[in-house]
Amino acid sequence: MSVGLPPEDPKAQEAVGEVEIPVAVPRDAEHWAKLVSTLDVTNAPEGAVNRNVTGKSLVSPIQGFGKMWQKTYKVPLRGAEATPVEVIKEWKANFPSFWPPRNFFYGGLTGIAPGDVALLNLTMPGRLKLSTGVFVLFADDESFTFMNPQGHMFAGWITFSSYRKSDVTVAQAQVLIRANDPIYEIGMMLGGHGKEDKFWNQTLTNLSRHFGADEEVETQIVCVDKKRQWSKAKNVWHNAAIRSGIYMAGTPFRLMAKPFRADKQL
């Protein structure tokens, strides 16, 4: 299928002035999110902490600070009858239920669609609740990809996919990321990588069990770029962990001030 090319038939070219030529729609058009400059959360679900997302730009691995990593976590769903399309349909529909406990994903009511913004409330070491989000960059029948906003631990994206290999359906999560700023990079060096690997291992194990399989998750880690991008150190301004920590520290004061604010409104 040609995309955006003029008609090759000379007769069709002659008719350009008279007939409206339909613009060819690229095959992947419906799977990609529309262009946005910043994120906007309009209807935050009840119970979700909606911070560090609205007004933030998206960041690819190019805009991050730390070393660039490609990590692939995959599990064969041996014995399961599900096709890749069925696996992704189920994964999209019940995405939060496969996550490890005490981590919350607040997505759209209809599942996961291109352009959706989901809120993440994650439990970090020291009982810190990290509030951030993700943007659904791409979604088709056999894969979907989240891209992260400024302030998230990682600049980059994660792709969830499913495919057939040797007559077995495989479920896979693959991240292409850099730590967003120097503080996150230090965190990654001090055990963050291990925690992240454990998180996705547990997620894929839960998914695998959901389909009646119980194979071990295979992890492949490649350091794509050893260089740190010092020009991006200023990303720390948006650091969602620091901002969430400050917000948590201010909670008692906000509670004390609440009655006065309510009086004022009356």
Add this chain to the structure above:
Amino acid sequence: MTDNTLSIEVRPAGQATSVIDIKGDVTADSEDVLTDAYTEASAQKIRAIVLNFTGLDYMNSSGIGLLVTLLVRANRQRQKVIAYGLNEHYRQIFQLTRLDEAISICDDEATALRAAGA
């Protein structure tokens, strides 16, 4: 270089520039073909890689990921990466994924080669 859905040709353009013509689908399956093409394009002392997307039919997020890793390899070799032939849809994807901040986008091959200094 081809797989089922992608065919890639590499051609020199001047002494220090290679053009990679991409035709078909860029997906996770394209990794080997794209890597081989980059290796061939960089065989000489190349200062710039020009990616011709005129024949691009389909690209998913894994395809974008491959372009990021290609960009990292090129940066390591101190090579510029320039793209042309992107239609409006793919230009927007480059903007959305902020790839346009690292890969210069030109309207046509002549402009791309001028930007490459060929």
